[in-house]
Amino acid sequence: xxxxxxxxxxxxxxxxxxxxxxxxxxxxxxxxxxxxxxxxxxxxxxxxxxxxxxxxxxxxxxxxxxxxxxxxxxxxxxxxxxxxxxxxxxxxxxxxxxxxxxxxxxxxxxxxxxxxxxxxxxxxxxxxxxxxxxxxxxxxxxxxxxxxxxxxxxxxxxxxxxxxxxxxxxxxxxxxxxxxxxxxxxxxxxxxxxxxxxxxxxxxxxxxxxxxxxxxxxxxxxxxxxxxxxxxxxxxxxxxxxxxxxxxxxxxxxxxxxxxxxxxxxxxxxxxxxxxxxxxxxxxxxxxxxxxxxxxxxxxxxxxxxxxxxxxxxxxxxxxxxxxxxxxxxxxxxxxxxxxxxxxxxxxxxxxxxxxxxxxxxxxxxxxxxxxxxxxxxxxxxxxxxxxxxxxxxxxxxxxxxxxxxxxxxxxxxxxxxxxxxxxxxxxxxxxxxxxxxxxxxxxxxxxxxxxxxxxxxxxxxxxxxxxxxxxxxxxxxxxxxxxxxxxxxxxxxxxxxxxxxxxxxxxxxxxxxxxxxxxxxxxxxxxxxxxxxxxxxxx
Ligand SMILES: O=P(O)(O)OC[C@H]1O[C@H](O)[C@H](O)[C@@H](O)[C@@H]1O
Numbered sequence: 383x384x385x386x387x388x389x390x391x392x393x394x395x396x397x398x399x400x401x402x403x404x405x406x407x408x409x410x411x412x413x414x415x416x417x418x419x420x421x422x423x424x425x426x427x428x429x430x431x432x433x434x435x436x437x438x439x440x441x442x443x444x445x446x447x448x449x450x451x452x453x454x455x456x457x458x459x460x461x462x463x464x465x466x467x468x469x470x471x472x473x474x475x476x477x478x479x480x481x482x483x484x485x486x487x488x489x490x491x492x493x494x495x496x497x498x499x500x501x502x503x504x505x506x507x508x509x510x511x512x513x514x515x516x517x518x519x520x521x522x523x524x525x526x527x528x529x530x531x532x533x534x535x536x537x538x539x540x541x542x543x544x545x546x547x548x549x550x551x552x553x554x555x556x557x558x559x560x561x562x563x564x565x566x567x568x569x570x571x572x573x574x575x576x577x578x579x580x581x582x583x584x585x586x587x588x589x590x591x592x593x594x595x596x597x598x599x600x601x602x603x604x605x606x607x608x609x610x611x612x613x614x615x616x617x618x619x620x621x622x623x624x625x626x627x628x629x630x631x632x633x634x635x636x637x638x639x640x641x642x643x644x645x646x647x648x649x650x651x652x653x654x655x656x657x658x659x660x661x662x663x664x665x666x667x668x669x670x671x672x673x674x675x676x677x678x679x680x681x682x683x684x685x686x687x688x689x690x691x692x693x694x695x696x697x698x699x700x701x702x703x704x705x706x707x708x709x710x711x712x713x714x715x716x717x718x719x720x721x722x723x724x725x726x727x728x729x730x731x732x733x734x735x736x737x738x739x740x741x742x743x744x745x746x747x748x749x750x751x752x753x754x755x756x757x758x759x760x761x762x763x764x765x766x767x768x769x770x771x772x773x774x775x776x777x778x779x780x781x782x783x784x785x786x787x788x789x790x791x792x793x794x795x796x797x798x799x800x801x802x803x804x805x806x807x808x809x810x811x812x813x814x815x816x817x818x819x820x821x822x823x824x825x826x827x828x829x830x831x832x833x834x835x836x837x838x839x840x841x842x843x844x845x846x847x848x849x850x851x852x853x854x855x856x857x858x859x860x861x862x863x864x865x866x867x868x869x870x871x872x873x874x875x876x877x878x879x880x881x882x883x884x885x886x887x888x889x890x891x892x893x894x895x896x897x898x899x900x901x902x903x904x905x906x907x908x909x910x911x912x913x914x915x916x917x918x919x920x921x922x
Pocket of ligand 1: 537
Protein backbone atom coordinates (compact mmCIF):
# COMPACT_ATOMS: atom_id res chain seq x y z
CA UNK A 383 0.00 0.00 0.00
CA UNK A 384 1.28 3.48 -0.89
CA UNK A 385 2.11 6.08 1.73
CA UNK A 386 -1.11 7.71 2.84
CA UNK A 387 0.43 11.16 2.31
CA UNK A 388 0.91 10.32 -1.39
CA UNK A 389 -2.74 9.48 -2.01
CA UNK A 390 -4.96 11.86 -4.00
CA UNK A 391 -7.49 12.18 -1.16
CA UNK A 392 -4.75 13.15 1.31
CA UNK A 393 -3.44 15.82 -1.01
CA UNK A 394 -6.94 17.16 -1.61
CA UNK A 395 -7.49 17.22 2.14
CA UNK A 396 -4.25 19.15 2.62
CA UNK A 397 -5.33 21.76 0.05
CA UNK A 398 -8.81 21.90 1.55
CA UNK A 399 -7.34 22.31 5.04
CA UNK A 400 -5.36 25.32 3.82
CA UNK A 401 -8.59 26.90 2.68
CA UNK A 402 -10.70 26.30 5.78
CA UNK A 403 -8.21 26.19 8.64
CA UNK A 404 -8.94 29.75 9.71
CA UNK A 405 -12.69 29.66 9.17
CA UNK A 406 -14.48 30.12 12.48
CA UNK A 407 -17.26 27.88 13.72
CA UNK A 408 -19.23 31.09 14.31
CA UNK A 409 -19.23 31.69 10.56
CA UNK A 410 -19.93 28.10 9.66
CA UNK A 411 -23.02 28.16 11.88
CA UNK A 412 -24.10 31.61 10.72
CA UNK A 413 -23.91 30.50 7.10
CA UNK A 414 -26.09 27.44 7.47
CA UNK A 415 -29.15 27.24 9.71
CA UNK A 416 -29.34 23.49 9.06
CA UNK A 417 -25.79 22.78 10.18
CA UNK A 418 -26.64 20.90 13.37
CA UNK A 419 -29.07 18.67 11.54
CA UNK A 420 -26.67 18.11 8.68
CA UNK A 421 -23.88 16.95 10.93
CA UNK A 422 -25.82 14.82 13.39
CA UNK A 423 -25.98 11.07 12.87
CA UNK A 424 -27.67 8.29 14.78
CA UNK A 425 -26.56 4.70 14.96
CA UNK A 426 -26.87 1.76 17.33
CA UNK A 427 -28.79 3.83 19.87
CA UNK A 428 -26.22 6.64 20.04
CA UNK A 429 -26.35 10.15 18.61
CA UNK A 430 -23.25 11.93 17.38
CA UNK A 431 -23.50 15.67 16.83
CA UNK A 432 -20.29 16.63 15.06
CA UNK A 433 -21.52 19.99 13.80
CA UNK A 434 -19.10 21.77 16.17
CA UNK A 435 -16.16 20.30 14.26
CA UNK A 436 -14.10 22.51 11.95
CA UNK A 437 -15.45 20.90 8.82
CA UNK A 438 -17.71 21.51 5.86
CA UNK A 439 -19.60 19.06 3.69
CA UNK A 440 -16.54 19.00 1.47
CA UNK A 441 -14.37 17.89 4.40
CA UNK A 442 -16.67 14.96 5.08
CA UNK A 443 -16.72 14.02 1.40
CA UNK A 444 -12.92 14.13 1.23
CA UNK A 445 -12.53 12.13 4.44
CA UNK A 446 -14.92 9.55 2.99
CA UNK A 447 -12.77 9.49 -0.15
CA UNK A 448 -9.71 8.93 2.01
CA UNK A 449 -11.42 6.00 3.75
CA UNK A 450 -12.22 4.55 0.35
CA UNK A 451 -8.68 4.96 -0.94
CA UNK A 452 -7.26 3.42 2.21
CA UNK A 453 -9.70 0.50 1.87
CA UNK A 454 -11.04 0.90 5.40
CA UNK A 455 -14.19 -1.06 4.55
CA UNK A 456 -12.18 -3.89 2.97
CA UNK A 457 -9.95 -4.13 6.02
CA UNK A 458 -13.02 -4.09 8.29
CA UNK A 459 -14.57 -6.92 6.26
CA UNK A 460 -11.32 -8.87 6.46
CA UNK A 461 -11.43 -8.52 10.26
CA UNK A 462 -15.03 -9.80 10.38
CA UNK A 463 -14.03 -12.69 8.09
CA UNK A 464 -11.38 -13.81 10.56
CA UNK A 465 -8.40 -12.98 8.36
CA UNK A 466 -5.06 -12.53 10.09
CA UNK A 467 -5.00 -8.76 9.94
CA UNK A 468 -2.66 -8.58 12.95
CA UNK A 469 0.28 -9.19 10.63
CA UNK A 470 3.18 -8.82 13.06
CA UNK A 471 1.74 -11.56 15.28
CA UNK A 472 0.08 -13.46 12.42
CA UNK A 473 -3.25 -13.49 14.25
CA UNK A 474 -6.90 -12.96 13.48
CA UNK A 475 -8.61 -10.06 15.27
CA UNK A 476 -12.01 -11.31 16.28
CA UNK A 477 -13.27 -9.45 19.31
CA UNK A 478 -16.43 -8.96 17.23
CA UNK A 479 -17.00 -12.73 17.57
CA UNK A 480 -17.20 -12.34 21.35
CA UNK A 481 -20.57 -10.64 20.92
CA UNK A 482 -21.88 -12.46 17.87
CA UNK A 483 -25.29 -14.03 18.52
CA UNK A 484 -25.25 -17.82 18.62
CA UNK A 485 -25.95 -19.24 15.19
CA UNK A 486 -23.79 -16.67 13.42
CA UNK A 487 -20.73 -18.21 11.77
CA UNK A 488 -17.33 -16.54 12.13
CA UNK A 489 -14.42 -18.68 11.08
CA UNK A 490 -10.71 -18.42 11.46
CA UNK A 491 -8.40 -21.15 10.15
CA UNK A 492 -11.56 -22.94 8.99
CA UNK A 493 -12.99 -23.14 12.52
CA UNK A 494 -16.25 -21.48 13.56
CA UNK A 495 -15.45 -19.70 16.84
CA UNK A 496 -19.00 -18.63 17.75
CA UNK A 497 -20.00 -21.93 19.44
CA UNK A 498 -16.78 -21.76 21.52
CA UNK A 499 -17.67 -18.22 22.61
CA UNK A 500 -21.16 -19.24 23.69
CA UNK A 501 -19.86 -22.35 25.43
CA UNK A 502 -17.65 -20.20 27.65
CA UNK A 503 -20.40 -17.61 28.17
CA UNK A 504 -22.72 -20.37 29.38
CA UNK A 505 -20.11 -21.68 31.81
CA UNK A 506 -19.42 -18.16 33.06
CA UNK A 507 -23.17 -17.62 33.48
CA UNK A 508 -23.60 -20.81 35.51
CA UNK A 509 -20.65 -19.86 37.72
CA UNK A 510 -21.80 -16.26 38.18
CA UNK A 511 -25.27 -17.50 39.16
CA UNK A 512 -23.77 -19.83 41.74
CA UNK A 513 -21.76 -17.04 43.31
CA UNK A 514 -24.66 -14.58 43.24
CA UNK A 515 -27.16 -17.06 44.70
CA UNK A 516 -24.83 -18.27 47.41
CA UNK A 517 -24.80 -21.83 46.05
CA UNK A 518 -21.02 -21.60 45.67
CA UNK A 519 -19.53 -21.26 49.11
CA UNK A 520 -15.98 -20.75 50.32
CA UNK A 521 -13.80 -23.41 51.95
CA UNK A 522 -15.41 -22.95 55.37
CA UNK A 523 -18.96 -22.94 54.00
CA UNK A 524 -19.45 -19.17 53.99
CA UNK A 525 -21.06 -17.30 51.15
CA UNK A 526 -18.74 -15.35 48.80
CA UNK A 527 -19.24 -11.63 49.36
CA UNK A 528 -16.04 -10.19 47.95
CA UNK A 529 -14.68 -10.57 44.46
CA UNK A 530 -11.16 -9.42 43.67
CA UNK A 531 -10.01 -9.30 40.07
CA UNK A 532 -6.24 -9.67 39.81
CA UNK A 533 -5.01 -8.51 36.41
CA UNK A 534 -3.36 -5.59 34.65
CA UNK A 535 -3.70 -3.73 31.34
CA UNK A 536 -6.53 -5.23 29.32
CA UNK A 537 -7.16 -7.73 32.10
CA UNK A 538 -7.89 -4.88 34.52
CA UNK A 539 -8.95 -1.62 32.91
CA UNK A 540 -12.06 -3.00 31.21
CA UNK A 541 -13.32 -4.91 34.27
CA UNK A 542 -12.79 -1.93 36.59
CA UNK A 543 -14.24 0.60 34.14
CA UNK A 544 -17.29 -1.59 33.48
CA UNK A 545 -17.88 -2.30 37.16
CA UNK A 546 -17.83 1.41 38.01
CA UNK A 547 -19.98 2.30 34.99
CA UNK A 548 -22.58 -0.34 35.80
CA UNK A 549 -22.51 -0.18 39.57
CA UNK A 550 -26.19 0.82 39.81
CA UNK A 551 -26.99 -2.53 38.16
CA UNK A 552 -24.68 -4.53 40.41
CA UNK A 553 -25.38 -6.66 43.47
CA UNK A 554 -24.91 -4.09 46.21
CA UNK A 555 -24.39 -6.75 48.87
CA UNK A 556 -21.14 -7.70 47.24
CA UNK A 557 -17.79 -5.92 47.19
CA UNK A 558 -15.72 -5.74 44.00
CA UNK A 559 -12.08 -4.71 43.99
CA UNK A 560 -9.25 -4.69 41.48
CA UNK A 561 -5.60 -5.48 42.10
CA UNK A 562 -3.34 -4.47 39.24
CA UNK A 563 -0.21 -2.66 40.41
CA UNK A 564 2.79 -4.71 41.54
CA UNK A 565 3.19 -2.14 44.32
CA UNK A 566 2.23 -4.23 47.36
CA UNK A 567 0.09 -1.33 48.55
CA UNK A 568 -2.44 -2.23 45.88
CA UNK A 569 -2.94 -5.73 47.30
CA UNK A 570 -2.87 -4.47 50.90
CA UNK A 571 -5.52 -1.84 50.27
CA UNK A 572 -7.77 -4.25 48.42
CA UNK A 573 -7.69 -6.92 51.13
CA UNK A 574 -6.99 -5.26 54.49
CA UNK A 575 -10.60 -5.29 55.64
CA UNK A 576 -11.77 -8.51 54.00
CA UNK A 577 -12.47 -11.92 55.43
CA UNK A 578 -10.69 -14.59 53.39
CA UNK A 579 -13.56 -17.01 54.01
CA UNK A 580 -15.84 -14.77 51.95
CA UNK A 581 -13.38 -13.73 49.24
CA UNK A 582 -13.01 -15.01 45.69
CA UNK A 583 -9.93 -14.12 43.62
CA UNK A 584 -10.29 -14.05 39.85
CA UNK A 585 -6.85 -14.24 38.28
CA UNK A 586 -7.23 -12.59 34.87
CA UNK A 587 -4.37 -12.81 32.43
CA UNK A 588 -4.39 -13.61 28.75
CA UNK A 589 -0.85 -14.99 28.87
CA UNK A 590 -0.73 -16.02 32.55
CA UNK A 591 2.88 -14.90 32.58
CA UNK A 592 2.59 -11.17 33.35
CA UNK A 593 4.93 -10.27 36.21
CA UNK A 594 2.51 -8.03 38.09
CA UNK A 595 -0.41 -10.43 37.89
CA UNK A 596 1.59 -13.54 38.72
CA UNK A 597 3.17 -11.79 41.70
CA UNK A 598 -0.17 -10.53 43.01
CA UNK A 599 -1.80 -13.93 42.40
CA UNK A 600 0.95 -15.69 44.37
CA UNK A 601 0.55 -13.17 47.20
CA UNK A 602 -3.23 -13.69 47.16
CA UNK A 603 -2.76 -17.44 47.30
CA UNK A 604 -0.45 -17.15 50.31
CA UNK A 605 -2.85 -14.68 51.96
CA UNK A 606 -5.80 -17.05 51.52
CA UNK A 607 -3.93 -20.23 52.50
CA UNK A 608 -2.56 -18.59 55.64
CA UNK A 609 -6.01 -17.45 56.72
CA UNK A 610 -7.91 -20.56 55.71
CA UNK A 611 -5.29 -22.95 57.03
CA UNK A 612 -4.92 -25.25 54.04
CA UNK A 613 -3.91 -25.43 50.38
CA UNK A 614 -7.23 -27.16 49.71
CA UNK A 615 -8.93 -23.78 50.10
CA UNK A 616 -7.50 -22.63 46.75
CA UNK A 617 -10.12 -24.64 44.85
CA UNK A 618 -12.99 -22.60 46.29
CA UNK A 619 -11.32 -19.20 46.37
CA UNK A 620 -9.48 -18.98 43.05
CA UNK A 621 -10.66 -19.04 39.47
CA UNK A 622 -8.80 -17.95 36.34
CA UNK A 623 -9.52 -16.28 33.01
CA UNK A 624 -6.84 -17.03 30.46
CA UNK A 625 -5.78 -18.44 27.12
CA UNK A 626 -2.97 -20.40 28.85
CA UNK A 627 -4.38 -23.64 30.28
CA UNK A 628 -0.94 -24.99 31.18
CA UNK A 629 -0.02 -21.84 33.08
CA UNK A 630 -3.28 -21.94 35.03
CA UNK A 631 -2.73 -25.61 35.96
CA UNK A 632 0.83 -24.90 37.02
CA UNK A 633 -0.37 -22.13 39.31
CA UNK A 634 -2.62 -24.69 41.00
CA UNK A 635 -6.02 -23.60 39.77
CA UNK A 636 -8.25 -26.47 38.67
CA UNK A 637 -8.95 -26.01 34.95
CA UNK A 638 -12.60 -26.77 35.76
CA UNK A 639 -12.50 -23.28 37.30
CA UNK A 640 -10.83 -21.67 34.31
CA UNK A 641 -12.71 -19.60 31.77
CA UNK A 642 -11.08 -19.63 28.43
CA UNK A 643 -10.52 -17.13 25.67
CA UNK A 644 -8.36 -17.19 22.58
CA UNK A 645 -5.32 -15.62 20.94
CA UNK A 646 -7.58 -13.77 18.49
CA UNK A 647 -8.79 -11.56 21.36
CA UNK A 648 -6.37 -8.70 22.04
CA UNK A 649 -5.95 -7.86 25.74
CA UNK A 650 -7.37 -4.36 25.28
CA UNK A 651 -10.32 -5.83 23.36
CA UNK A 652 -11.14 -8.46 25.99
CA UNK A 653 -13.56 -6.93 28.53
CA UNK A 654 -16.40 -8.77 26.80
CA UNK A 655 -14.58 -12.15 26.92
CA UNK A 656 -13.99 -14.33 29.98
CA UNK A 657 -11.98 -11.36 31.28
CA UNK A 658 -15.41 -9.84 32.02
CA UNK A 659 -16.22 -12.51 34.63
CA UNK A 660 -16.14 -9.98 37.49
CA UNK A 661 -18.52 -7.75 35.49
CA UNK A 662 -20.83 -10.70 34.98
CA UNK A 663 -20.83 -11.57 38.68
CA UNK A 664 -21.57 -7.93 39.50
CA UNK A 665 -24.46 -7.33 37.08
CA UNK A 666 -25.59 -10.92 36.43
CA UNK A 667 -25.46 -13.01 33.25
CA UNK A 668 -28.51 -11.27 31.73
CA UNK A 669 -26.95 -7.84 32.21
CA UNK A 670 -23.71 -9.10 30.67
CA UNK A 671 -25.61 -10.45 27.66
CA UNK A 672 -27.32 -7.05 27.31
CA UNK A 673 -23.88 -5.47 27.22
CA UNK A 674 -22.80 -7.92 24.50
CA UNK A 675 -25.97 -7.07 22.55
CA UNK A 676 -24.98 -3.39 22.70
CA UNK A 677 -21.49 -4.20 21.40
CA UNK A 678 -23.04 -6.26 18.61
CA UNK A 679 -25.42 -3.47 17.62
CA UNK A 680 -22.45 -1.16 17.12
CA UNK A 681 -20.55 -3.90 15.24
CA UNK A 682 -23.45 -4.20 12.84
CA UNK A 683 -23.68 -0.45 12.43
CA UNK A 684 -19.93 -0.26 11.73
CA UNK A 685 -20.16 -3.17 9.30
CA UNK A 686 -23.13 -1.90 7.30
CA UNK A 687 -23.57 1.90 7.52
CA UNK A 688 -22.15 4.05 4.71
CA UNK A 689 -19.17 6.06 5.82
CA UNK A 690 -21.10 9.38 6.03
CA UNK A 691 -23.54 7.79 8.48
CA UNK A 692 -21.10 5.53 10.23
CA UNK A 693 -20.40 6.84 13.75
CA UNK A 694 -17.11 5.05 14.42
CA UNK A 695 -15.79 5.75 10.94
CA UNK A 696 -16.66 9.43 11.21
CA UNK A 697 -15.05 9.67 14.62
CA UNK A 698 -11.94 7.87 13.40
CA UNK A 699 -11.67 10.10 10.34
CA UNK A 700 -12.15 13.27 12.42
CA UNK A 701 -9.32 12.10 14.65
CA UNK A 702 -7.13 11.79 11.55
CA UNK A 703 -8.29 15.26 10.43
CA UNK A 704 -7.08 16.97 13.62
CA UNK A 705 -4.11 14.71 14.26
CA UNK A 706 -2.61 15.07 10.80
CA UNK A 707 -3.91 18.28 9.28
CA UNK A 708 -4.29 20.56 12.33
CA UNK A 709 -1.34 18.98 14.15
CA UNK A 710 -3.36 18.29 17.30
CA UNK A 711 -1.39 16.07 19.66
CA UNK A 712 -4.17 14.91 21.92
CA UNK A 713 -7.85 14.06 22.19
CA UNK A 714 -9.73 14.74 25.42
CA UNK A 715 -12.57 12.40 26.32
CA UNK A 716 -14.93 14.02 28.78
CA UNK A 717 -17.84 11.92 30.01
CA UNK A 718 -20.50 13.85 31.92
CA UNK A 719 -21.16 10.92 34.21
CA UNK A 720 -19.62 10.00 37.54
CA UNK A 721 -20.03 6.34 36.67
CA UNK A 722 -17.87 6.77 33.58
CA UNK A 723 -14.95 7.93 35.70
CA UNK A 724 -12.52 5.34 34.38
CA UNK A 725 -13.65 5.47 30.76
CA UNK A 726 -10.81 7.83 29.71
CA UNK A 727 -8.26 5.52 31.38
CA UNK A 728 -9.81 2.55 29.60
CA UNK A 729 -9.60 4.39 26.29
CA UNK A 730 -5.96 5.29 26.90
CA UNK A 731 -4.97 1.65 26.55
CA UNK A 732 -7.46 0.97 23.78
CA UNK A 733 -6.29 3.87 21.65
CA UNK A 734 -2.67 4.41 22.61
CA UNK A 735 -1.59 0.77 22.72
CA UNK A 736 -3.42 0.19 19.43
CA UNK A 737 -2.28 3.18 17.43
CA UNK A 738 0.95 4.25 19.11
CA UNK A 739 2.99 2.81 16.22
CA UNK A 740 5.93 4.08 14.19
CA UNK A 741 6.01 1.59 11.32
CA UNK A 742 3.39 0.63 8.77
CA UNK A 743 2.07 -2.85 7.99
CA UNK A 744 5.15 -3.54 5.87
CA UNK A 745 7.50 -2.55 8.71
CA UNK A 746 8.47 0.71 7.01
CA UNK A 747 8.79 3.89 9.09
CA UNK A 748 5.65 6.01 8.72
CA UNK A 749 6.00 9.52 7.33
CA UNK A 750 3.26 11.05 9.46
CA UNK A 751 1.89 11.31 12.98
CA UNK A 752 -0.05 8.26 14.22
CA UNK A 753 -2.22 7.83 17.33
CA UNK A 754 -3.07 10.86 19.46
CA UNK A 755 -2.57 11.05 23.22
CA UNK A 756 -5.87 10.29 24.96
CA UNK A 757 -6.77 11.84 28.27
CA UNK A 758 -9.74 13.12 30.22
CA UNK A 759 -11.74 13.22 33.41
CA UNK A 760 -15.44 13.26 34.05
CA UNK A 761 -17.33 16.52 33.78
CA UNK A 762 -17.89 18.69 35.70
CA UNK A 763 -14.68 18.05 37.65
CA UNK A 764 -12.46 18.79 34.68
CA UNK A 765 -14.10 22.18 34.22
CA UNK A 766 -12.58 23.35 37.50
CA UNK A 767 -9.19 22.03 36.62
CA UNK A 768 -7.80 21.78 33.09
CA UNK A 769 -10.56 23.22 30.89
CA UNK A 770 -8.90 26.64 31.17
CA UNK A 771 -6.15 25.43 28.87
CA UNK A 772 -8.66 24.02 26.39
CA UNK A 773 -10.55 27.35 26.30
CA UNK A 774 -7.68 29.83 26.29
CA UNK A 775 -4.43 27.90 25.94
CA UNK A 776 -2.35 27.89 22.78
CA UNK A 777 -2.89 24.23 21.94
CA UNK A 778 -5.72 22.83 19.89
CA UNK A 779 -7.44 20.08 21.87
CA UNK A 780 -10.35 18.34 20.17
CA UNK A 781 -12.80 16.99 22.76
CA UNK A 782 -15.33 14.19 22.83
CA UNK A 783 -18.18 15.03 25.18
CA UNK A 784 -20.36 12.14 26.31
CA UNK A 785 -23.74 12.66 27.98
CA UNK A 786 -26.76 10.63 29.05
CA UNK A 787 -30.29 11.99 28.87
CA UNK A 788 -31.67 9.96 31.77
CA UNK A 789 -30.04 10.30 35.17
CA UNK A 790 -29.11 7.21 37.15
CA UNK A 791 -29.22 9.18 40.38
CA UNK A 792 -32.50 9.84 42.15
CA UNK A 793 -31.26 13.41 42.65
CA UNK A 794 -32.85 14.36 39.34
CA UNK A 795 -32.38 18.10 39.78
CA UNK A 796 -28.61 17.56 39.72
CA UNK A 797 -29.00 16.19 36.23
CA UNK A 798 -30.27 19.46 34.75
CA UNK A 799 -27.20 21.17 36.17
CA UNK A 800 -24.89 18.47 34.86
CA UNK A 801 -26.37 18.57 31.36
CA UNK A 802 -26.48 22.38 31.31
CA UNK A 803 -22.75 22.36 31.97
CA UNK A 804 -22.16 19.80 29.25
CA UNK A 805 -24.01 21.80 26.62
CA UNK A 806 -22.52 25.09 27.82
CA UNK A 807 -18.95 23.84 27.54
CA UNK A 808 -19.41 22.69 23.95
CA UNK A 809 -21.08 26.03 23.13
CA UNK A 810 -18.35 28.09 24.79
CA UNK A 811 -15.58 26.11 23.11
CA UNK A 812 -17.13 26.55 19.69
CA UNK A 813 -18.26 30.18 19.82
CA UNK A 814 -16.16 31.81 22.52
CA UNK A 815 -16.56 35.47 23.33
CA UNK A 816 -15.07 38.34 21.36
CA UNK A 817 -13.58 41.60 22.66
CA UNK A 818 -16.50 43.51 21.12
CA UNK A 819 -19.03 41.34 22.95
CA UNK A 820 -17.16 41.78 26.21
CA UNK A 821 -16.96 45.53 25.78
CA UNK A 822 -20.68 45.70 25.05
CA UNK A 823 -21.26 43.80 28.29
CA UNK A 824 -19.23 46.40 30.18
CA UNK A 825 -15.95 44.54 30.59
CA UNK A 826 -13.23 46.96 31.81
CA UNK A 827 -10.91 47.64 28.85
CA UNK A 828 -7.80 46.54 30.74
CA UNK A 829 -9.33 43.16 31.48
CA UNK A 830 -10.80 42.48 28.07
CA UNK A 831 -7.78 40.79 26.46
CA UNK A 832 -7.58 38.34 29.36
CA UNK A 833 -11.26 37.55 29.14
CA UNK A 834 -11.50 36.95 25.41
CA UNK A 835 -12.15 33.32 24.52
CA UNK A 836 -11.44 32.74 20.88
CA UNK A 837 -13.68 29.72 20.46
CA UNK A 838 -13.27 27.57 17.34
CA UNK A 839 -12.35 24.66 19.63
CA UNK A 840 -13.76 21.52 18.00
CA UNK A 841 -15.92 19.02 19.86
CA UNK A 842 -18.00 15.90 19.32
CA UNK A 843 -21.18 15.51 21.34
CA UNK A 844 -22.11 11.89 21.91
CA UNK A 845 -25.50 11.39 23.52
CA UNK A 846 -27.21 8.23 24.74
CA UNK A 847 -30.55 7.77 26.46
CA UNK A 848 -29.23 6.12 29.57
CA UNK A 849 -26.07 4.53 30.89
CA UNK A 850 -26.90 0.83 31.11
CA UNK A 851 -25.14 -2.40 30.07
CA UNK A 852 -26.31 -2.13 26.47
CA UNK A 853 -25.22 1.50 26.13
CA UNK A 854 -21.84 0.74 27.63
CA UNK A 855 -21.32 -2.02 25.05
CA UNK A 856 -22.28 0.37 22.26
CA UNK A 857 -19.89 3.06 23.52
CA UNK A 858 -16.91 0.76 23.89
CA UNK A 859 -17.48 -0.71 20.41
CA UNK A 860 -17.82 2.82 19.04
CA UNK A 861 -14.29 3.65 20.19
CA UNK A 862 -12.90 0.23 19.20
CA UNK A 863 -14.02 0.80 15.64
CA UNK A 864 -12.91 4.42 15.60
CA UNK A 865 -9.44 3.18 16.56
CA UNK A 866 -9.70 0.58 13.79
CA UNK A 867 -10.59 3.24 11.24
CA UNK A 868 -7.61 5.41 12.22
CA UNK A 869 -5.26 2.42 12.04
CA UNK A 870 -6.59 1.44 8.62
CA UNK A 871 -6.05 4.97 7.25
CA UNK A 872 -2.49 5.06 8.59
CA UNK A 873 -1.93 1.45 7.47
CA UNK A 874 -0.48 0.41 10.83
CA UNK A 875 -0.99 -2.76 12.86
CA UNK A 876 -3.42 -1.64 15.58
CA UNK A 877 -3.37 -5.05 17.24
CA UNK A 878 0.19 -5.67 18.36
CA UNK A 879 2.11 -3.94 21.19
CA UNK A 880 5.80 -4.69 20.80
CA UNK A 881 6.76 -1.37 22.35
CA UNK A 882 5.95 -2.59 25.86
CA UNK A 883 8.42 -5.49 25.65
CA UNK A 884 11.76 -3.76 26.15
CA UNK A 885 10.82 -2.33 29.55
CA UNK A 886 9.71 -5.79 30.71
CA UNK A 887 12.99 -7.40 29.58
CA UNK A 888 15.07 -4.72 31.30
CA UNK A 889 13.04 -5.02 34.53
CA UNK A 890 13.66 -8.76 34.55
CA UNK A 891 17.38 -8.08 34.28
CA UNK A 892 17.30 -5.57 37.13
CA UNK A 893 15.15 -7.63 39.53
CA UNK A 894 18.00 -10.02 40.54
CA UNK A 895 20.35 -7.05 40.81
CA UNK A 896 18.08 -5.63 43.52
CA UNK A 897 17.22 -8.91 45.20
CA UNK A 898 20.55 -10.80 45.30
CA UNK A 899 22.43 -10.44 48.57
CA UNK A 900 25.84 -10.51 46.86
CA UNK A 901 24.98 -7.36 44.89
CA UNK A 902 26.08 -8.48 41.40
CA UNK A 903 28.28 -6.17 39.36
CA UNK A 904 26.32 -3.66 37.32
CA UNK A 905 26.85 -3.00 33.63
CA UNK A 906 24.13 -0.49 32.75
CA UNK A 907 24.66 3.14 31.78
CA UNK A 908 26.02 5.39 34.53
CA UNK A 909 22.59 6.76 35.43
CA UNK A 910 20.90 3.36 35.79
CA UNK A 911 23.91 1.99 37.70
CA UNK A 912 23.77 4.91 40.13
CA UNK A 913 20.03 4.54 40.69
CA UNK A 914 20.38 0.84 41.44
CA UNK A 915 23.30 1.47 43.77
CA UNK A 916 21.37 4.11 45.63
CA UNK A 917 18.45 1.72 46.11
CA UNK A 918 20.76 -1.06 47.29
CA UNK A 919 22.49 1.26 49.75
CA UNK A 920 19.13 2.34 51.15
CA UNK A 921 17.94 -1.26 51.40
CA UNK A 922 21.12 -2.14 53.31
O1 LIG B 1 -3.60 -10.33 30.21
P1 LIG B 1 -2.11 -10.36 30.31
O2 LIG B 1 -1.50 -11.41 29.43
O3 LIG B 1 -1.68 -10.52 31.74
O4 LIG B 1 -1.55 -9.00 29.80
C1 LIG B 1 -1.82 -7.78 30.44
C2 LIG B 1 -1.33 -6.59 29.64
O5 LIG B 1 0.08 -6.57 29.62
C3 LIG B 1 0.84 -6.40 28.45
O6 LIG B 1 2.07 -5.84 28.79
C4 LIG B 1 0.20 -5.65 27.32
O7 LIG B 1 0.84 -4.42 27.07
C5 LIG B 1 -1.27 -5.43 27.47
O8 LIG B 1 -1.83 -5.39 26.19
C6 LIG B 1 -1.94 -6.51 28.27
O9 LIG B 1 -3.32 -6.24 28.36
